[in-house]
Amino acid sequence: MKRLYLLDAMALAYRAHYVFISRPLVNSKGQNTSAAYGFTTSLLKLMEDHAMDYLAVVFDAPGEEGTFRETLYEAYKAHREPPPEDLQANLPWIKEIVQALDIPLLEEPGVEADDVIGTLARRAESHGIEVVIVSPDKDFLQLLSPRITLYRPSRRGETFEPITEETFRQTYGIAPQQFIDVLALMGDPSDNVPGVPGIGEKTALQLIQQYGSVENLLAHAEEVPGKRAREGLLAHREAALLSKKLVTIHTDVPLRISWQAFHRAQPDSARLMRIFQELEFESLLRRLREEGLGGQSLPEPPEAEISFAFGPYQPLAVYDPKKANYRIVRNLTELEALLPQLEGHARLSIDTETTSTEAMWASLVGVAISWEKGQGVYLPTPLPDGTPTEVVLRRLAPYVQSVPLKVGQNLKYDLLVLARHGLELPPPYFDTMVAHYLIAPEEPHSLDVLARQYLHYQTVPIAELIGSGKDQKSMRDVAIDAVGPYACEDTDIALQLADVLAEELDRLGLRKIAEAMEFPLIEVLADMERTGIGIDRGVLREIGAQLEAELHQLEAEIYRLAGVAFTIGSPQQLAEVLFKRLGLKPRARTGTGRPSTKESVLEELATQHPLPGLVLDWRHLAKLKSTYVEGLEPLIHPETGRIHTTFNQTITATGRLSSSNPNLQNIPVRTEVGREIRRAFIPRPGWKLLSADYVQIELRILAAMSGDEALQRAFAEGQDIHAATAARVFHVPLAQVTPEQRRKAKMVNYGIPYGISAWGLAQRLRCPTREAQALIEEYQRAFPGVTRFLHQMVEKARQKGYVETLLGRRRYVPNINSPNRAERSMAERIAVNMPIQGTQADMIKLAMVHIYHRLRREGYRAKMILQVHDELVFEIPPEELDAVSQLVVEEMKRALPLEGVPIEVDIGIGDNWLDAH
Incomplete structure (x- = not known):
């Protein structure tokens, strides 16, 4: 069976560019070559894995007259930003490489690449030819058929996920051609496809599963149960029909091309070598010389100045049960036989399988352990023979606790889950996620990404076990024989990554900051999350009633000024009031061409009329009410009666912590109502809250670093x-x-x-x-010292490509030498901001580690429970207030001394967070 591969060039080039966005590939001439390199390696990987004899690479070539979609809808893609300058500069190279590989390159003026691909796919299908479309664009799902498959690239690396008509139907519950209707309802902001307001992908799927098409859905719009969807369909009928036309891929473009034109015959290896030498693709030059693409024998290239090396190409390995020694413990006898094997190791890698991604709400399903490469053991909890979870963990505890080093990926989660089930895992730790965060703070840190990047290994996706979307099931419901290898693979890969990442930490001078701060902080954060903080439901309801009353007052005043009652939260109705009834002039328009009522527009209009300002106040109060007053109560844990936020250690590029569920960093403190929300956070009965806040710490750091x-x-x-x-x-x-x-x-x-x-x-x-x-x-x-320091930071970033904190934490600044002024200006702001903010993050993290260990070592009952920006919050019994206050101030001041500048800490004590702060 002949098979035709059609590659969506621009989508793949965009992906290649952004894969390297945090650490772009730059040659000795200062050229960013990321897109060309990423595109080429992905293309070669496809060619190697799939013996691609018939293929084409398709580019957009809309021409001066535009496309039929712009004729249909003038605003189509009107606000889309042009490709980044670095990406645009790579496109000629990509085209040259494609042509040198003897691959047909198609550009059809006046037609988008999607329509060229769609036409070729349907034409090939009609002649009995199988088609594979290679693109990350989900719009191509509408073309799937028994003979047409979509290969979607993984987020990182060079692997591709095949999506067939069968797997599509299993995932979405509709036919591929009905995905057009789903896309039409959802809309696409990036292309200015309007869609229907109030309908996202989940709702769109449910509606098309029920009604079959946009047309039939519109005919029954009044029957739709959801208010937002129903109102959206009734008010935006024409937008829905227009959107369907815009998202439909045309499959009847008049193309003059024969089947044989797609056949790869003979790559021009000499031309490829010249291109790779020009771009300084050392690893690709090596492959070209060694493998002789096209069968040509190539001479050694002349010496060239190579500023970087990617290493030799390696195909991705996958789980092989014949090579990996992964075992499952099924009964108490096997558990007892395992335990002696855990003794005497310098380290163990450990991972938990659970029923939830929220550690405080998860039930333990099993524990996996590895101590050498290619080996792992999985212990289901309870064991299949009925041995209870507590017995398994009790027998396991002394063996895993005594191991000198615990290794894992996102260990904080595992520590919390195991502690809640009775097994405490003391430090020291080596966390591969945290280690990679130090090495490359702005890149993804998931295990599958790290495995591909450092080990050239593709891990088993969790979706293969539990599914995704509405059909996702609990890990508890997956067969143990499937969970075991998956869990063992995680610990095995984490153990292997630990060696590679440890070398990277050493190479970059980051081992000390990892072992003195980031790894010890894991235990601190786990303890804080497990402890949580009390919530006064009565105060929440009191604040809710207060907000409700204020909202009613605002609504009454808004209606009076408008001269009519309307739905304030509706952008369409608000626009009607502002621009038709009040006669205000629109300042911006939405993707559908309607006058915008976004915040920046209302702020500008507020200088001309009081109503827009009142709407802003209404929105602020409504958000406070929904996010914190109504949103906090469902987060109260039924067992503890407390809120247990999650502290994120690997999110921000500056090194600062963030929090989620709830996000405590965003509780507003500049408004009276925002501050009142802190009143609902309380200590346990009879205890006090203590707030310790660094005073103007970033300015003090600036003074010390600049020497002004x-x-x-x-x-x-x-x-x-x-x-x-x-x-x-x-x-x-x-x-x-x-x-x-x-x-x-x-x-x-x-x-x-x-x-x-x-x-x-x-x-x-x-x-x-x-x-x-x-x-x-x-x-x-x-302040000439400050001015000089800021200039020096920018110049150092230009020279090194990164900036550092006082302790050596790095942040890479890839666009610092960009010819694009906006990108360069943003990079310069990062270059002067990160050393200051990052040093503050290092300071408070060190303080947290030192305070935590002193409180435990000296026998205090006080607990550190929150960290927000420059502030630490503690829960303290009254008799410890004086001693702990002194201890906290001492450790915060000496965590990271600043040369020539004193550090000050404010202390507040109260019965709630507001009074303490």
Whole structure:
């Protein structure tokens, strides 16, 4: 059977570019070659794995007249950003490489690549030819048939996921051609396809499963049970029908091309070698010389300056039961036989299988352990012979607890789950996810990504076991024989990764920060999450009633000003009031061409009429009510009666912690209602909350890192730093600084060190840009050390490609030398901001580790329970308040001393978080 492969060139080029976005490939000429390299390696991988004899690479070539979709809908793709400059610069190289490989390259003017691919696929299918479309674009799912398959690239690496008509039907429960209707309802913001407001993918699937098509759904729109979907369908009938036309791939484009034109005959190896030498693709040159693509024998290339090397090409390995020694313990006898085998090892890799991704809500399904490459053992809990979970863990405990080093991926989760089931795992730890976060903070850190990147290994996807979407099942319901190899593979791969990542930490000088801070912090965060914090339901309901009353007042005033009652949360109805009834002029438009009512538009309109400002207030209160007042109560754990937030250690590129479920970092503190929400967070009965907050810590770090004498002196003398800055900027004695001058100086202090522009400062101060520029220049003259330091940070980033904190934590700045001004400016802001914010993150993390261990070592009952920005929150029995307060201040001050600058910590104590703060 002949098979035709059709490659969606731009989608694959975009993917290749962004795979390397955090650490782009740049040759000695300063050219970003990421897209060309990623595209080429993926293409070669496909050719090697699938013996692709018939194929074509299809590019967009819409032409000056546009496409039929733009004729249908003028706003189609109107707001899509052009491809990044670096990607555009790679496209000619990609085309040259494709042609040198003797692969047909198709560009049909006036037609999108999707329609060319769709036409060729249907034409080939009609002649009995199998077709494989290679693209990450889900729009091609509508073309699937018994002879047409879609290969979607994995998020990272070079593997491809085949999607057939059968697997599509199993996943979505509809026919492939009905996916057109799903896409039409969803819309596509990136292409300005309007869709139907209020309908996302899940709802769209349910509706098409029930009604079959957009047309039939519109005919029965009034019967749709969901209010948002029903109102959207009734109000946007024409948009739905238009969207269906826009998302339908045309399969009847008049193309003049013969079957034989797709046949690969003879690659031009000499041309390929010249291209790879020009781009400095050392590993591809090596493959070309050794394998002789096309059978040609190639001479050794002349010496060239190679600025980087990717290493030899290696195909991805997969789980092979004949090679991997993975076992399952099925009864107590086998457990007892296993235990002696766990003794005497320097380290163990451990992983849990559970019923939930939320550690505080998960039930343990099993434990996997590995101690050498290619080996692993899985212990279901309970064992198949009925041995209870507590017995399994009790027998296991002394053996795993005594091992010198525990290895794993996302160990904090496993520590929490095991601790809740009675097994405590003491440090030290080596967490592969955390290690990679230090090595490459902005890249993905999942086990499958790391396995592909460092071990050239493709792990078994969890979806193969539990499925996905509405059909997803619990790991408890999966056969033990399927779970066992999956779990053992996780521990085996984590153990192998630990060796590779340890070498990387050493190479980059990051081992010390890992072992002194990030790895010990895992235990600290696990304990904080397990402890949680109390919530006063009565206060939540009281605040909810208060918000409800304020919302009603705002609604009444908004209706009075509008002269009509309407649904304030409806953008369409609000636009009707603002722009038709009140006659205000629209400032921006949505993708469907309607006047926009987004926040920035309302802020601008608020200067002309009071109603937009009141709508902003209404939105703020409504969000507080839904997110925190109504959103917190369902998160209260039924067993503990407390909230257990999750602290994320590997999310932010600066090193700061974040939190989720709930996100405590975003509780507003600048408004009275926002501050009131903190009143609902309480300690256990009879105890107190203590809040410890670093005072102006980022400015103190700036003073220390820059060595600026004036800034250091102001802190050393205990001056009000904003007043001291105002005195120098406005050239007045400190005692004569006005409140307005201090306010402006405060904006300057927190803006200029982070690269704020004159325009940005003017927006914050609500002053003319000329005045803001003058303030910036005065600041630069007043604090020359700061100005010099900021320039030095940018220059170091240009030279090294990354910036560092005082302790050596890195953040890569790939666009620091970009010819694109916007990208370069953003990179420069990162270059001056990250060393300061990252050093603050390092400081509070070290303080957390030291405080945690002192509290335990010295026998205190007090618990550290929250970390938010520069603040730590503790739950303390009254008799320990004085001693623990002193301990906390001591450790926060000496966590990371700053040369020439004192560190100050504010302490507050109260019966709730608001009073303590």
